[in-house]
Amino acid sequence: MKQPNRRVYAIVGVIVLLFAGLVYAWSVLSTPIAAEFTGWTKAQLSLTFTLVMILFCIGSLLCGLLAGKLSAKNAVRLGAVLFLAGFYIASRCQTPLTLYLGFGVLCGLGSGLSYNAVMSTMVKWFPDKPGLISGVLLMGFGGGSFLIGKLYQAWTPAGIGGWRTSFVVLGIVCFAVLAVCSFFFVAPGADFAAPAGKGGKAAVRPAAADIKPVEMLKKPTFWLYYVWAIAVSAAGLALISQASGVVWEASADQTAASVATIVGLISICNALGRVLFGGMYDKYGRSLSMQLVNGLFIVTSVVLLLAMSGRSVAVVIAGFVLGGLAYSGVTPTNSAFCRAYFGAAHYPVNFPLINSNLIFASFGSTISGALYDAAGSYSSTFFLIIGLAVVGVLCSLAISVIDRKNHA
Secondary structure (H helix, E strand, C coil), X not given: CCCCCHHXXXXXXXXXXXXXXXXXHHHHHCHHHHHHCCCCCHHHHHHHHHHHHHHHHHHHHHHHHCCCCCCHHHHHHHHHHHHHHHHHHHHCCCCHHHHHHHHHHHHHHHXXXXXXXXXXXXXXXXXXXXXXXXXXXXXXXXXXXHHHHHHHHHXXXXXXXXXXXXXXXXXXXXXXXXXXXXXXXXXXXXXXXXXXXXXXXXXXXXXXXXXXXHHHCCCHHHHHHHHHHHHHHHHHHHHHHHHHHHHHHHCCCCCHHHHHHHHHHHHHHHHHHHHHHHHHHHHHCHHHHHHHHHHHHHHHHHHHHHHXXXXXXXXXXXXXXXXXXXXXXXXXXXHHHHHHHHCCCCHHHHHHHHHCHHHHHCHHHHHHHHHHHHHCCCHHHHHHHHHHHHHHHHHHHHHHHHHHHHCC
């Protein structure tokens, strides 16, 4: 029997995640909202994104818990409906609560449902390349915020209230794309086998014994990895949240457009680097992947400290490229680690449990902002990132010690 072309399903998965990831473009989407509601505080607007992160994690977990009753295809369709309703309700908002409900709750849930449905299905199609396929899919998820954010800026009508039309359009487009893609969203059959690799052998690595979520939560390896993910994700979010200010501090002569372009390098490198890190995990394993992320964050901070002392935008650019690559290694490593250490059977629930680290990591931006307020310099952010990376180094080393004991 002829095997289906799994690359087609991978492309469909990338398209779904491209639109599911647009919730991360909140900083761009919220700019005209802030211009209209000048009485709203930054804290009120920021809470919208915090809700998105929390509901994203909840939606992803719900998708896993309902895997036996809710097919991946229907999960994507439900995500489409939630995006349509969420953007429409948000477009009608006159109070922060309406915005929280529409964008924060409904769009956040839609994103989480779609994300887990895609990731859980595609790992089954690519058991021989779990890291690489995670990287490719997550490139779409990370690139969605940058690409759609740029289109939103170009399409949004000028003047007060123009964003409302754009929100309605985004809701309709998301609904249409996800609904159409759901028809092509197919999980592999029980008889599916990965294509043979070089030498005629299927290049499927032996997976870990299937471990239930409750048992996973009892393992020190899980908690060490969870702390690592919190630390390095917080480091990435701290850098992203302060990126614009870093450019301005290095050179006050920059235009707003040039600052946006320079900051955008972090998103571009974050998206492209996910493929590189995913493939690297498949070839070289967990330890090297995790320690490279840690090392890149440390080097990023050193480079940016030099940029601040020399007031060099060119060095800032180099630091942002390194920082984007460092942050890109986190998400594909999450997915590959989950399958390698805890198996594939309970991946739909285990994976969102690991991803829930984002709820805690999201405070990285808050802490970095408080440090800047206290110190009056972005150097404090870079020292914070170094400290978080050191925590990551220690966690990775501890996992290696446990691995050696288990295989002794």
